[in-house]
Amino acid sequence: MAVAKTVGEDKYKAAKMALYAKIHDEKTKFATGDELIRFGLSQAGISQEEFNRLKGTPEVKQLLAKWDQGIAIAKIQGIPALVVNGKYLINTKSIRSMPMLDEMILELSKK
Incomplete structure (x- = not known):
């Protein structure tokens, strides 16, 4: 690659x-x-x-x-790996819906 x-x-x-x-x-x-x-x-x-x-x-x-x-x-271990602001790795197994993911990204991006 x-x-x-x-x-x-x-x-x-x-x-x-x-x-x-x-x-x-x-x-x-x-x-x-x-x-x-x-x-x-x-x-x-x-x-x-x-x-x-x-x-x-x-x-x-x-x-x-x-x-x-x-x-x-x-500390990426699989796909998809979502990192917000270069410091927060979202555990995608805990996401239950797209709105939940949107909220989490928005919240983390403000930190």
Whole structure:
């Protein structure tokens, strides 16, 4: 995903949406990490050669480090993870309705 993001936002979005649909909507389980990568690359229109060339670049490494830091700070453990103002992680299992979620986000955004 980081390679796709550095190549272009359109490539990143194509891979992200295709992976989301495959994993969450179709309930597909990839047998290996390589299978997942190949699928994402095909959806983004990025060749294996381009991926291999870019995956070790400083730009990709920096983006991965930034994402890792964000996950650690937010303590994200699953999807969806909703973080308000960069400091409040909403436990989505406790949400019973969209109005309840709206109220919670509004309340937390004022803190």
